[in-house]
Amino acid sequence: MGLREYVIRRTIYVFLLIVAVICFNFFIFRLPTFLFGVSPLDLMIAPEQRATMPYESLQLLYQNYGLVPDPDIFDWIYMFWRYIVNMFSGDFGFSFQSQRPVIDEIMARLPNTLLLMGTSSIVAIILGIWTGVKAAGDPGSRKDVGAVTMALFTFSLPVFWLGMILLFFFAYMLPALTSTLIDGGIGLPSGGTISYEVWIAFKDQPFGALAIAGDILLHLLLPMIALGIGGYGGYFLYMRNNLIDVMTEDYILTARAKGLDENQVLYKHGMKNAMLPMVTAIAITFGFLINGATLTETVFNWFGLGRYIFDSLLLLDYPVVQAIFMIVAITAVLANFIADLLYGFLDPRIKYG
């Protein structure tokens, strides 16, 4: 079987997988309703408000949200059918909470999430590969052991805690310590994506976009560092172990026998081959970029999809979580598919079948 057959077969698998994910999505987010009978409207209308509302009005409200207060099996079948039709027709509906189109809510947050996750992933990947190569160049040395220990330590740190510590030092302590030197002190923002003051001062200026971009980058710095440091350990270990394996291959011995410089052996021959498995890992990482980072976004008040997923889950905002999870699932499945294909292109020894 050639590449074409492989692509066709995988495409069918991908399609079936997406259908399965869509079906699964319906049930998993309705678990609180299945188990406890609670529905989103229960959370939207406080009991003290509901106590003053006629029962008929309450029932009418449920109906108009596409909900049933105490659904039976036929209600569930109807709701499931309507959900499937909406999903396949790309109609994600309106958020229960804001009553705004779900797709608008997602698109409002997507750029921020891509910015945070993209930059922090790049930081983590570059840091992981660089330190991984350095450590693998001299396995067993103090440098290697130290790097492995540090990577394991940072990898096992809770990112939200790391974020809080960074905030504590750079957003709270630093301004307090430097406030005696400079009015207001020097420090990094304690959260958010942009400052009101910068926005108002520069939004109408000819080159104001640069200042605003700078302000966004300033706000990005701490969450990016937290996620970058928290995530580099995985890439480091992967890279180091791959490279150590590769450095035992015969062609490395041949390169050394040719009298090549050790740096050339490491970077030109070793690293190039050790990078192949990293491609899959990186491709999958980018497939999950739109997930966002729930805890980091919460700690830094970053307006992204991760926090939105969390908030929507708590409020049983089905239309939102269904749509986001479907998009995430499709992106992840496609990223895996692309990674598989890419691997074959990069390594001619791999045959599809």
Place this chain on the structure above:
Amino acid sequence: MLSNRIRVAFAIFFVGSFLFMSISPIFATAQTLPYSGLPSEAKNGPYIDKMVFKVQPNTEQQMLALINGEVDMIWESSIDTTYLPQLTAAEDVEAFGDWRNGFGFYEFNCDRYPLNITSVRRAYAYALDKYEISEVLWAGESRPWDANVPPGPWTAEEEFTYYYYEENLDIANDLLDAAGLLDVDADGWRENPDGSEIGIVQVAGHGADFQSSQAAIIGAGAFSAIGIEAEPLMTDFYQYVSRLNFHDPDWWVTFYGYSFREDFFNAVYHLYGDFYGGYYGVDYYNSPNFRNATFDALMDTFLTAKDEATVLSTAHQMQEILHYECPRVTAYNNKAFSAIRTDKWEGHVAQLGANVPNFWTSMKVHLKESQGGPYGGTFYVSSSIDIDSFNTMSGVGYYTWAILFEMWPGLVEKDENAEYVGVWAESWEIQTHDTHPDVVPVGNHRFVFNLIQNATFSDGHLITAEDFAFTFNYFKDGLAYGNPNGASATIQSMTAAYAAAPFQFVVELDTESFWNFENVAFRTFPLPQHVIEPYGLEGWNEWDPIKGGDPYVVPGPFTVTEYIDAEFTELTRRDWAYGIDHPEPTTTTEPTTTTTAPPPPPPFDPTLAIVGGAVGAAVVILVGGFVLLRQK
């Protein structure tokens, strides 16, 4: 391998890191009070030019922003009491507190034996130490409370002849003995009159909430103290909600809390949905499964009462029944706090039940003379949650309405003493069959509002009676399309809403009740007919101003001029009906045109320069180093 010195260094580093990790919560701070209110009379304002709501979700962040002067007020009425010492100690910051328009309570399943026995429920009420609850849950910023209506015009708390405030085990045990629940086998726990075990009573609390979980523990302790075996049950929030909504037969007692904000109508009217026998067994209503014929008869009178005296009298009698029957044991009424900077601002208003963040504060707050006041300035407030929608029909959250109220005042509002103040309504007449037999049928109500005639929406359209008539009909007819504004009983009992004259608005209801005026007039604002009508009834949630880019036309004193998702909302003063003359802003006059002075440059912030410099230096070092290495 590693030398001993490096091993020790590593060990110290890791131990230090983990120690720091474990003690880091001590950097969080802890609690006491002071509060006061400032009176306000006239309804003219606002004095400020702008009001900026900054979204700061963490309380620590809000506190630091207030103390550092980054914001002027925390726009919440429920700052955690643990932060009060920090606020009190801060320079130029004042914390304001008032009794919350709400309470915490234990709800019984009155269908479950032995909780269906009044004596058992009363014994529990006597066994509970409400002072302890106030101390543990709210660090003393709370008081014992018995009534099922919070402080305000309708509560009967002061009328009760006896109270369940203090733990009184003697009375509690006597009540249980009289009910026949005795410890027959002397095992320390009471048995049923037939000798069988009562079972372990579970007092449920929301496990993730400090107050709720502590209340469950104290509640279970009270049962144990009177010889009824009990345990606290920490539940998931959904489970918690559904057990109350769906009359789960397996539950015993649940701890819960109500907050009515500045709304005193719901604070008493909730007795209908919560205890009325007609709602027995109906999902979402009467969660304690309470039935009492006298109470129901009083409730019928209460719902149809035409005068305040009858309402007050029946409300008090119903509370007295609940006080005796105890289907719900109210435990406490705590204080709600907010805080403001006093070095720049004065004139803020503490409104009964709403505390300092309210419509009147934004109308009255002004710069001190020492700051160049009283006119102008930007008032920065911190809000923990962003507005979810600028569409008044979609916005549901408290934080959303904290902003929307600034732009959408009602026909009448309530002042700091909870007295009606006409805003769009200059005067009004309440007509009944007795007063106007020719136009009002028996048992009906008619309200005639004479509107002010100089009010405009922010796009210049005159606000007329047609806008009010459109709004009321749009809400009522919109319920069929899911518009929640049409769900109230009053709107559903409306038979007509129309403009009798350009500035005379009439509402007719097929019921006659004291409550009708409140429901018709308070907080009911005019939707701009010329903006909303094109969306149709079914498009009530498609109007998406600001966030969706649709035009935002508002009637109130402020309008939205800047908004960034989850960051800030900037409101700017507009020339509205009750606006006051502000001095002209500084302008530069050119020979032919007049231009507004450009905004002043922002204060020098060295952070951007330092970080920029550091990033630049890092790039130079890395690139330079790489080039040098390549050369080598």
